Amino acid sequence: MLEAEGLDVFYGKAQVLSGLSLHVARGEVVALLGRNGAGKTTTLKALMQMLPVARGTVRLSGTEITGAPPYRVARAGLGYVPEERRIFTQLTVRENLEVGRQKPREGVPAWTEEGLFALFPNLAERADAPGRALSGGEQQMLSIARTLMGNPACLLLDEPSEGIAPVIVAEMVRAIRRLKGEGLTILLSEQTLPFARAVADRVAVIDHGRVVFEGTFDALDAAPGIRADHLAV
Numbered sequence: 001m002l003e004a005e006g007l008d009v010f011y012g013k014a015q016v017l018s019g020l021s022l023h024v025a026r027g028e029v030v031a032l033l034g035r036n037g038a039g040k041t042t043t044l045k046a047l048m049q050m051l052p053v054a055r056g057t058v059r060l061s062g063t064e065i066t067g068a069p070p071y072r073v074a075r076a077g078l079g080y081v082p083e084e085r086r087i088f089t090q091l092t093v094r095e096n097l098e099v100g101r102q103k104p105r106e107g108v109p110a111w112t113e114e115g116l117f118a119l120f121p122n123l124a125e126r127a128d129a130p131g132r133a134l135s136g137g138e139q140q141m142l143s144i145a146r147t148l149m150g151n152p153a154c155l156l157l158d159e160p161s162e163g164i165a166p167v168i169v170a171e172m173v174r175a176i177r178r179l180k181g182e183g184l185t186i187l188l189s190e191q192t193l194p195f196a197r198a199v200a201d202r203v204a205v206i207d208h209g210r211v212v213f214e215g216t217f218d219a220l221d222a223a224p225g226i227r228a229d230h231l232a233v
């Protein structure tokens with residue numbers, strides 16, 4: 001579904017991704033794990049073509065998207081939810097969702113407001129509240145819900161559990177599992193192993209802009225060196 005091969009990305013002269021390769025199969029949830037500054041956000045932005053890819057290719061459903069403008073990448077079915085929640089604070093939850101609405105995609109059931117409120121019951125309760133009145137976790141959920149209104153086939157989530165209350169983290173886990181149940185393909189970045197383990201089928205560990213491990217959680221557990229050397233404890 002989503003394939004990155006040999007990506008090099010630079011910020012100015014500093015190389016941040018070096019030959020990064022990553023594969024997410026259709027319907028799979030993959031966690032991109034790594035320490036602060038390992039290159040997780042850069043990877044997601046590079047996949048979305050929000051940063052220039054100096055070398056390498058990105059394919060979505062077999063079609064090369066390298067170098068395409070991000071709006072086209074979004075239309076091609078890739079949804080991106082940044083770490084900093086991008087919601088309209090003056091608009092209500094309902095209005096925020098309306099802003100995200102896109103034409104239905106062929107072969108994918110279109111998301112409706114009702115469907116999203118069933119996925120995020122917290123948001124249903126705050127449907128007419130302005131974005132600014134929401135908690136951090138609720139804003140994160142609204143940010144995801146708004147992206148889902150674009151009916152993506154594959155979702156990129158940048159640290160969805162970051163800075164949200166534990167009870168909302170549990171809601172987030174439930175929502176991501178349900179999205180997987182709906183057939184969505186998901187790549188999410190994460191710093192913590194427990195959240196990743198709760199939602200993902202497989203894990204890719206990134207350090208200094210390269211993938212140093214890709215496999216199941218069982219395989220990761222069997223390779224304690226990877227955890228010690230490349231993950232925050």
Ligand code: ATP
Binds near residue numbers: 014034035191
């Ligand atoms: P975090 O958990 O802090 O979000 P991350 O794994 O997502 O970390 P990135 O944000 O991708 O890491 O950053 C990777 C490296 O690139 C870091 O060394 C960071 O300092 C550097 N970097 C990030 N953004 C820029 C930028 N706009 N200009 C220059 N360097 C940057």
